Amino acid sequence: MDFVDEVHFEVQGGRGGKGCVSFRREKYVPKGGPDGGDGGKGGDVVIKVDSRFSTLFDLRRKKLYRAGNGLHGKGKNMHGKQGKDVEIHVPPGTLVYDEENCMCLGDLKNEHEVLIVARGGKGGKGNARFASATFQAPDFSEEGLPGFRRKLRLELKLLADAGLVGWPNAGKSTLLAALSAARPKIADYPFTTLAPNLGVVTLGDYRQFVLADIPGLIPGAHLGKGLGDRFLRHIERTRVLIFMLECTDDQYLDTYSSLIRELKQFNDSLLKKPRLIVFTKIDVLTGEQKDQLPEKIDGNICFPISSISREGLELLKKGIAVHLEYHHNA
Ligand SMILES: Nc1nc2c(ncn2[C@@H]2O[C@H](COP(=O)(O)OP(=O)(O)OP(=O)(O)O)[C@@H](O)[C@H]2O)c(=O)[nH]1
Ligand SMILES: [Mg+2]
Known part of the structure; x- marks a missing residue:
């Protein structure tokens, strides 16, 4: 590495x-x-x-x-x-x-x-x-x-505008690849990503932002489980965090809470950053299942997406940009 x-x-x-x-x-x-x-x-x-x-x-x-x-x-x-x-x-x-x-x-x-x-x-x-x-x-x-x-x-400490956090295999690197020219390694097993990747996302109107993909987190990462929290420093300087949850995960609320816990253990100021929630891989859901996904979790807007069919990607890009702009001016 x-x-x-x-x-x-x-x-x-x-x-x-x-x-x-x-x-x-x-x-x-x-x-x-x-x-x-x-x-x-x-x-x-x-x-x-x-x-x-x-x-x-x-x-x-x-x-x-x-x-x-x-x-x-x-x-x-x-x-x-x-x-x-x-x-x-x-x-x-x-x-x-x-x-x-x-x-x-x-x-x-x-x-x-x-x-x-x-x-x-x-x-x-x-x-x-x-x-x-x-x-x-x-x-x-x-x-x-x-x-x-x-x-x-x-x-x-990498300089990125927005950072992706999620469990291993959630589809973080696939999203980075779908939104930018970055070509991170993608595979169907946990801990494919071993080090952070950056990609530049262009919005089509000369605006752009830098997105960071870091290795997956698991419960107990702050105790050194999995790759641990050793890469979290690379999202300390982002302005927005994007929580990636798999749409097929029945326990997504627990998954979300476990991510919050890991971030808090590392540096609780990470929780002061605005968050977006992304439900990944919605191409595997039926229309009815998609309708059942929540619109908000913990007051944060949810974006259902598929990096493969590209459904929801434009909306997500805009959502990130709006948050970045808002928190730039704030
Ligand atoms: N069907 C479907 N599969 C997806 C989608 N996004 C990612 N995948 C698959 O999910 C698996 C994991 O994707 P990665 O992007 O490597 O996941 P990751 O979150 O970066 O995983 P780590 O690097 O291990 O933390 C791969 O087999 C991808 O092809 C999607 O939108 N739809
Ligand atoms: Mg990855």
């Missing part, structure tokens, strides 16, 4: 270069003045958003990123070159924490956004900088300063 949503590593800014001690040597000038240049600044370690990435997979191995050291100053007032920066590329939705004090250093959302996580040290001054009218021949210079070093924890 290539999906990695948490990594730990250390970063180290480059050391500043040393200032130089040097005196001018010219023909016919017996005692030249000081001309030692400054050391170059150490390079920075920088984290940068690159939307070609969708996971932190490529960062899982390396334990230390070190920027280049500044070069030492030289005679003839030549300053040392600045150390090379190191860029670490992450997908949009990456949160950066200082591992020691758990402080959030940045929440990187937009393409090309950058965050400096370890500054390079200052270069030392060369002896030329210490000369004055009364002190014309300083024979010392400064050392460069070490770069900043810290331990980081990076956490990816």
Whole structure:
């Protein structure tokens, strides 16, 4: 599985270069003045958003990123070159924490956004900088300063507008595939989806929203049952949750309550999000059975759909869009 949503590593800014001690040597000038240049600044370690990435997979191995050291100053007032920066590329939705004090250093959302996580040290001054009218021949210079070093924890929390939650096999991935160009794996057994998938849903009038499909939840997921609640963080930032219930499930109210329980255990603020209920796979029902499905559960509107016959999909898309708009303005 290539999906990695948490990594730990250390970063180290480059050391500043040393200032130089040097005196001018010219023909016919017996005692030249000081001309030692400054050391170059150490390079920075920088984290940068690159939307070609969708996971932190490529960062899982390396334990230390070190920027280049500044070069030492030289005679003839030549300053040392600045150390090379190191860029670490992450997908949009990456949160950066200082591992020691758990402080959030940045929440990187937009393409090309950058965050400096370890500054390079200052270069030392060369002896030329210490000369004055009364002190014309300083024979010392400064050392460069070490770069900043810290331990980081990076956490990816996908950025999606709406998230699908439901038991395994409820038809979440099939719906994502029916509404977007995403091609998640679909199969007739539970836990087909092992990592979140995102898809862009277009509404036909230039509006669009991002839909997230996550692995199925089962009762006790917060205790680690099934794949557990480990992917719920990826719906924490959505504005709307879509509860997926199988239309043939006689116990759909219990199924709904068990989903609510799992979300609450993970983070009860998930329950503050507006919800839509979807009854899936209605192509297997007769007209009469369809009529028996409730219009609302717990005050939330129900949308009966089939991702195969496409019945109800347009209405669902509009329903999601209306909720998104409403909660955007609210
Ligand atoms: N008849 C019918 N079958 C469907 C429909 N939607 C999904 N299915 C079938 O239901 C099974 C499960 O679908 P998935 O989309 O993989 O279910 P999921 O909720 O993503 O499952 P997990 O990834 O395991 O959590 C597959 O065999 C699908 O073909 C539908 O609208 N009608
Ligand atoms: Mg799936």
